Amino acid sequence: MTAPSTVFETMDAVDGLPDEGDFEQVAFCHHRPSGLRAIVAIHSTVLGPALGGTRFWPYDTEGEALTDVCRLARGMTYKHAAAGLDQGGGKAVIWGDPRTIRSEALIRAYGRFVHGLAGRYLTAEDVGTTQADMDLIQRETPHVTGVSPSLGGSGDPSPATAWGVLWALRAAAEVRWGSPDLADRHITVSGVGKVGRALVDHLVDEGATVTVADIRDDAVRAVHDDHPEAATRLRTVEPEAAHAVDCDVFAPCALGAVLDERTIPELRCEVVVGSANNQLATPEDDQRLVDRDVLYVPDYVANAGGVINIAEEPAGYDQARAWARIAGIHDTVLAVLERARTQGMPPGEAADRHAEDRIESVARVARLRTGRP
Ligand code: NAD
Numbered sequence: 001m002t003a004p005s006t007v008f009e010t011m012d013a014v015d016g017l018p019d020e021g022d023f024e025q026v027a028f029c030h031h032r033p034s035g036l037r038a039i040v041a042i043h044s045t046v047l048g049p050a051l052g053g054t055r056f057w058p059y060d061t062e063g064e065a066l067t068d069v070c071r072l073a074r075g076m077t078y079k080h081a082a083a084g085l086d087q088g089g090g091k092a093v094i095w096g097d098p099r100t101i102r103s104e105a106l107i108r109a110y111g112r113f114v115h116g117l118a119g120r121y122l123t124a125e126d127v128g129t130t131q132a133d134m135d136l137i138q139r140e141t142p143h144v145t146g147v148s149p150s151l152g153g154s155g156d157p158s159p160a161t162a163w164g165v166l167w168a169l170r171a172a173a174e175v176r177w178g179s180p181d182l183a184d185r186h187i188t189v190s191g192v193g194k195v196g197r198a199l200v201d202h203l204v205d206e207g208a209t210v211t212v213a214d215i216r217d218d219a220v221r222a223v224h225d226d227h228p229e230a231a232t233r234l235r236t237v238e239p240e241a242a243h244a245v246d247c248d249v250f251a252p253c254a255l256g257a258v259l260d261e262r263t264i265p266e267l268r269c270e271v272v273v274g275s276a277n278n279q280l281a282t283p284e285d286d287q288r289l290v291d292r293d294v295l296y297v298p299d300y301v302a303n304a305g306g307v308i309n310i311a312e313e314p315a316g317y318d319q320a321r322a323w324a325r326i327a328g329i330h331d332t333v334l335a336v337l338e339r340a341r342t343q344g345m346p347p348g349e350a351a352d353r354h355a356e357d358r359i360e361s362v363a364r365v366a367r368l369r370t371g372r373p
Contacts, residue, residue: 332354
């Protein structure tokens with residue numbers, strides 16, 4: 001195996017790293033016998049080891065893989081900082097089609113590559129990788145999270161993510177309506193997959209009226225089948241009309257970029273909070289929501305439950321402790337929205353400033369001499 005930081009043979013085809021000065025380390029691995037080609041981007045370890053999933057994806061070009069891994073790694077720095085975690089931001093990609101090139105040797109070679117980074121990067125599951133892959137990686141390195149519960153892992157993060165979105169929603173309700181109570185609120189959940197479905201369970205328990213949408217009919221049917229007791233409070237809408245439902249809260253729990261120039265003017269809710277990543281199509285959409293008087297809870301603050309859960313693993317996973325910590329998303333949302341209000345900026349920008357302030361203040365602490373050599 002080539003050492004970390006040895007570039008692929010084709011690396012000279014890439015026109016420089018995106019904002020390269022901004023990254024602590026970008027490591028490349030090419031292991032010919034298994035066919036592994038991987039990139040790990042470590043954006044920041046100021047708060048702790050860089051944590052972030054491994055995306056296994058058939059990018060068209062190496063440059064595309066590099067751009068994606070850097071963009072995602074930077075996002076993790078902000079997410080972890082805002083969530084109050086002692087984790088930095090990183091991400092990895094394995095370049096190739098998991099359906100054709102995944103093998104025990106390739107995943108284990110990747111585990112060895114991660115081990116070579118000496119704990120500066122902790123990996124996890126992401127699009128294209130599975131819990132079984134994490135279990136294999138653990139045979140090569142301890143620097144992995146999201147392994148099977150039987151191996152000490154925290155399991156599927158989706159219930160934890162949904163729990164965090166619920167707390168974000170309560171905080172937003174407090175800010176908007178003066179009470180965290182969700183009974184009698186009407187919430188539209190778009191996307192009832194792993195997170196959305198768990199969120200609906202909570203909302204039904206809270207006494208809310210819930211409208212659900214999904215491109216999969218069976219997913220919608222399953223939600224109705226799960227809650228015969230709430231039949232009069234459960235409705236369905238076509239996915240393309242979900243954002244325009246006349247309701248209190250729109251909760252995007254499917255794809256990103258759902259809030260844009262076209263959909264924002266059509267919103268008929270007062271609050272947007274959901275689990276989907278990258279909900280704003282462009283940075284300008286942050287202000288567009290303010291102009292429509294819609295309270296937006298920044299996605300990476302609302303959906304941090306999964307990473308907070310995973311970050312509990314190295315200390316020995318305990319669900320009660322993890323879930324108590326996830327409930328802290330409530331206070332983070334209040335702090336971010338208060339900053340947005342007092343400093344006159346849109347919430348997405350306020351979340352970024354909140355995260356940057358924490359990184360900077362912890363960096364200052366790290367400059368204090370402790371007497372250790
Ligand atoms: P999932 O694949 O289990 O569920 C997504 C659901 O959305 C599916 O049922 C799918 O059919 C549906 N869908 C797809 N396109 C749609 C559309 N146009 N309109 C309505 N529904 C549509 O995924 P998930 O794990 O539940 O994650 C949902 C979102 O939350 C994703 O954006 C994901 O990146 C984000 N997220 C998830 C977690 C987690 O712990 N799973 C953590 C952080 C963020």
